[in-house]
Amino acid sequence: MPGSPRKKTIAAGPKKPAVPRVKKVKAKTESSELDRLQAIIFKSLDDDKAENIVTLDLVGKAMFCDRMVIATGLADRQITAMAEHLSQKLKEAGLKRVQIEGAGGSDWVLIDAGDFVVHLFKPESRTIYALEKMWGQDLDEAV
Numbered sequence: 001m002p003g004s005p006r007k008k009t010i011a012a013g014p015k016k017p018a019v020p021r022v023k024k025v026k027a028k029t030e031s032s033e034l035d036r037l038q039a040i041i042f043k044s045l046d047d048d049k050a051e052n053i054v055t056l057d058l059v060g061k062a063m064f065c066d067r068m069v070i071a072t073g074l075a076d077r078q079i080t081a082m083a084e085h086l087s088q089k090l091k092e093a094g095l096k097r098v099q100i101e102g103a104g105g106s107d108w109v110l111i112d113a114g115d116f117v118v119h120l121f122k123p124e125s126r127t128i129y130a131l132e133k134m135w136g137q138d139l140d141e142a143v
Contacts (some may be wrong), residue, residue: 024127033070034066037093044089047083050120056135066091066115068135076105079120083109086118 003011038055045053050071059066073079080103087098090113099112107125111118119131 015037023070034115037095037113038067038069040089040093041069041086041113041116041118044086045082045118048073048085050082052126054132056132056136061135065112065117067117068131069116069118070121070126070131071118072123074123076107076122079103079109079122080105082120084109086111086126087097 042053042055050073053069053071056068056070057066058068059102062068071082073082083100083103087100090098095113097114101110101112103109108119108129111120121129
């Protein structure tokens with residue numbers, strides 16, 4: 001089509017309105033699936049002799065997960081083993097993406113399993129960070 005760029009634009013007609021982008025919304029995992037995964041997590045930690053295993057329901061409180069599990073291990077080696085065993089069992093249960101942070105001999109290991117976040121602490125670190133107080137029932141009462 002001969003002509004200037006302006007004539008070509010006029011011949012093409014008005015611009016079509018931009019299509020609004022649709023945000024991907026994370027589908028909520030059903031309660032029965034959460035309960036199944038929680039049972040796997042609890043059994044794995046219990047088998048590895050974790051102490052003071054606590055599960056916090058964060059539905060409506062946090063956007064990054066639905067449930068948080070906090071447990072204590074007595075030594076770096078035990079905590080690292082708990083993280084590795086739990087990661088393997090969650091992958092066997094069908095979770096494709098399980099990430100571990102701090103497993104190289106740290107006082108605090110975090111396992112991100114999508115709807116679950118698992119914190120493995122040494123006793124001193126668990127006391128210092130006090131995640132149960134931060135995310136527990138005290139938060140509900142303060143609001």
